[in-house]
Amino acid sequence: MIKIDLDLCNGCGLCVRDCPLGLINVQDHKAFIADGCSSCGVCTRVCRRGAAQKAGEIMAGAVVCTACPVECQIQKGYEGACRRYTNEDGKLVRKRPLVTEAAEPKRQAPEIDWPLITGIGAGTEYPDPRPAPYILQGRRGEIEVVTVVTEAPLSYSGLKVKIDTNFHVGEEGAKVHHDGRVVGMVDMEEYGSKMLTIGGANLLTGRAGFIVARTIVDLANRQRVILQVDGGSKLELQAGRSPVIDGEEDTTMRVGCGSATVGLFARDLKGVVDEAIILDHHIIGLLSEHRAGQEVGMSYSGVVPAGRKSTAGRYFGEHGKGWGGTAISNPRDAIKEVNMRIGKAGMHILVTETTARKAVLFEVKANGHVQEVPLTPQVRQVMQRIAANCEEARVSVIYSGGVGGSARAGVTTQPVELTRAVHQGEVKLTIGGAPVMLLPGGGINFMVNVEEVVAPRAFYWTPTPATIAPVEYTMQRSTYARIGGHMARLRPLEEVLKGETDA
Incomplete structure (x- = not known):
């Protein structure tokens, strides 16, 4: 109480x-x-x-x-x-009853799930009132399908960069620089990953807009880019590759936070050590005090770890360049004290990280002090088991843009009808042939994994400044007519493909 x-x-x-x-x-x-x-x-x-x-x-x-x-x-x-x-x-x-019914998916005809062709290499018709460069019709089964493609200049665009790493890269909100100019910021941390936000309309229209646009496009095109975080790390990032942070390649993603690691491997650790401290900059796990340790029959050891207590067996760590992304560089410092009214001489305390890359074993002496001792074969076996459950660390790049503006004029004479049809699933939006996550609410805002774009170098930038993305809208022919499409500009798919082959 x-x-x-x-x-x-x-x-x-x-x-x-x-x-x-x-x-x-x-x-x-x-x-x-x-x-x-x-x-x-x-x-x-x-x-x-x-x-x-x-x-x-x-x-x-x-x-x-x-x-x-x-x-x-x-x-x-x-x-x-x-x-x-x-x-x-x-x-x-x-209090809340179990909900047993799930909503049926609002799936439209599968024939429109992918475009007839992509917008990569399609070019751009400017100014906006002109119809898009390619407005094609073809058949899939009994369904007449239309795809409208263009390479659209998007001022409202940017990236989410996900970096799988336990390494500290910088404080949330810290500015991110490319060639000495601000191109984004450190965003909130996700589970086992650091996040950056690059670009956006405000930075694109700022004094460093050109370098912002170039950074977005280089990363979206899966090129290696070097960034520097204010008060933080130098980052070498490339989509699909391991991150390099302050010159060190990080190849392993943590299995979970320190608390999760305890929860996952409490049964493996019981009987192998008397206590384990799993260092992690988010949540440090203390095995014997943790609910998972109690569940497997362990009693609290009297060990107090460095960190600010959250709940039983879970402690907040301090960010830094030490073990597990904490400020602890010497594993001995992970043990704040041993309460000998509870603990016993001869106890073995394991200090490790959530990736199990580093581990040290300590033995408790009669006066409460601890001394490093060699890792036992059993401890090494548990470390190998933890490491085997860690995933590969990699960089993921999500391109985010908005196509709810004037570019809709190249698709339809009734722009709001296009927006509504996209949100209702009657028109399928893809980027370079890749499926998108459509954001709810007004406009047509989307996010797309650049590694799913079907061909390399699909993105460009223009000195307006803006980024240029390949955009495809695919729908049934009847839908295109209903939303005010440029029906007079429809061309058969076969004609276009033949023309491209002849060219």
Whole structure:
């Protein structure tokens, strides 16, 4: 349960702001907790004065929820911090019923799933009111299919670059430079990967727009590009290849965060070591305290790892260029202390990373100090098992653009009808023959994996500045007529293919 030390509390209201159940209020400059507190511990972490304190005892009638590491103590008639479970007469009941029916996919005729030809090499008709360079019709089975293609200049375009690595590349929001000019920024981190955002309309129209456009196109065309992060790393990136960070090629992606690694391999580690610290810049895992360690029958060892505690067996790491992307360069520093009232001399503590590339084994002495000892064959076997479950580290490049603007005039005389038909699945948008992820909402915004584009060097840039992408719209002939297509410009596919062959 949670208690408020009124002598320490100054009524700042941080706990009121962050309480997930809204059960804290301030009266006379002091915080008070209403009935129903689940002891989730958020208030203890945000309180700057240590006034919110987690006591050891569990309130009478409360049930400990084990659905996540928070382990809420849910009182009778109340719900947990995530609001998924309620304590009904001493039993946790899921509040939302199971949804058993899935929506049927809004799949249109499969005949329009891919274009008759791609837009690569199609050229561009300018100004916008001109019909697109190629408006073709052909047959697939009994269906008359139309594909409209062009190489469209897109001012609203950019990249998402996914870098599979545990290495620290820079702080979120840090600017990314190419040839000394800003071309993007470090974005939020995804699971096991660092993300960059490159380009976008604001950077393309800025003073460094030319280099921004060139960077987008080089990466989209799967060329190697060297970038520098403010206060961070030098990056050598190429789609489909391993990243090179500060001159070091990273070939292995982590199997999961430190907590996930403990969860995945707790059974393998039990009996091999007495404790394991899995270093990771996101979540450091402590085996014996972790729910997975408890599940396989381990008892807490008394080891305290370096890091800021989140929940049992899970600690926040500090970013850096050390082990597991943390600031820890010496594995001995991963062990903050050993509580010898709980621990025992002779215990073996494994310190490793989520990729298992590096590992050190320590033995606990009678005074609580630790000494490095050789890795045992059993430990090496577990490290090999972890490493074997790590994927190849690679760079992925996602081109993002918007074709909901004036370029629609080359396709139709009714631009909004084209937009609607694309979102309704009646018109299939592809980029260089590659399927796209269509973003919901207004306009026609899409994302495409550049490695799925059917031919190399499919993207260009123009000094407006903008990027030029091969765009294809494929649909049934009846749909094209309905949305105001340039029907008079339709040409048979065979005629165009023959002309290209003759040329």
